[in-house]
Amino acid sequence: MRQEAILSPLLKELRLPTMNRLWKEESEKAIREGWAPTHYLKILCEYELSHRNNRKLARHMAEAKLPKGKTLETFDFTVVPSLNKSQIHAFGSGEIWIKNGKNVLIFGPSGVGKTHLGAAIGEKLIESGYRVLFTRTTELVQKLQIAKKELALPTALEKLNKYDCLILDDFGYVQKDQAETNVLFELICERYEYKSLLITCNQGFAQWDQIFMDKTMAVAAVDRLVHHAMILELNVESYRKRQALKQIDQNKERIEKN
Ligand code: ADP
Numbered sequence: 225m226r227q228e229a230i231l232s233p234l235l236k237e238l239r240l241p242t243m244n245r246l247w248k249e250e251s252e253k254a255i256r257e258g259w260a261p262t263h264y265l266k267i268l269c270e271y272e273l274s275h276r277n278n279r280k281l282a283r284h285m286a287e288a289k290l291p292k293g294k295t296l297e298t299f300d301f302t303v304v305p306s307l308n309k310s311q312i313h314a315f316g317s318g319e320i321w322i323k324n325g326k327n328v329l330i331f332g333p334s335g336v337g338k339t340h341l342g343a344a345i346g347e348k349l350i351e352s353g354y355r356v357l358f359t360r361t362t363e364l365v366q367k368l369q370i371a372k373k374e375l376a377l378p379t380a381l382e383k384l385n386k387y388d389c390l391i392l393d394d395f396g397y398v399q400k401d402q403a404e405t406n407v408l409f410e411l412i413c414e415r416y417e418y419k420s421l422l423i424t425c426n427q428g429f430a431q432w433d434q435i436f437m438d439k440t441m442a443v444a445a446v447d448r449l450v451h452h453a454m455i456l457e458l459n460v461e462s463y464r465k466r467q468a469l470k471q472i473d474q475n476k477e478r479i480e481k482n
């Protein structure tokens with residue numbers, strides 16, 4: 225029997241598609257260059273592993289549903305002097321916080337880059353090997369509410385535990401509704417000291433009893449979120465507004481020149 229006929233089905237059965245694709249070509253190279261059998265095998269294993277990691281990374285990027293183009297590379301740190309660039313990059317490595325289920329809370333008014341920064345940290349976390357889900361908080365709350373109605377909330381919360389970091393965007397937009405905020409509170413309790421949350425919010429803690437039904441629940445939620453949290457305050461002018469003003473200035477200059 226020819227080698228292909230023997231090897232290919234075995235590699236297929238072992239789920240080694242890259243080795244299966246490359247073993248022949250590499251064996252010809254091995255013979256040509258006089259490789260030791262261990263070297264040949266090592267090369268094939270390395271290809272398989274590297275392709276497997278790439279596929280995994282692509283899967284994790286797709287499942288995270290990050291907004292497109294919001295990366296640390298496209299984030300202009302000069303407009304937010306309160307941010308420490310190397311600290312933000314360190315958040316992306318996940319080392320200080322993800323392993324211990326700590327949280328990152330990003331506060332600031334509209335348009336200052338909270339969502340951009342959250343998504344950018346999320347992308348770096350994925351590149352560092354973590355699993356992430358980006359979601360608008362209201363959307364997730366609606367899904368959890370449906371699960372609760374179907375008596376499947378524990379399963380739904382458990383499913384989210386596969387994500388090392390949940391990015392809850394626009395936390396402050398959750399409506400003050402008992403059922404909604406209850407599921408949000410249960411989510412916070414489920415992940416407390418176990419799995420991380422990255423929250424973006426345009427309301428300070430003082431206004432959180434508008435998110436949660438009563439003060440007691442708001443205090444309990446803040447307590448759990450802040451206990452192990454790094455807090456970033458982006459108190460700068462809206463980036464959108466700044467860009468719009470710049471555009472107006474440029475147009476004015478152009479008109480004056482003509
Ligand atoms: P927020 O979530 O705080 O309302 P966004 O993150 O949505 O603000 O930012 C508004 C827009 O401005 C987005 O298109 C974002 O990419 C851009 N932006 C905000 N801050 C920066 C920044 N520092 N560098 C580059 N783009 C930024």
Ligand code: MG
Pocket residue numbers: 338339340393394424
């Ligand atoms: Mg936002």
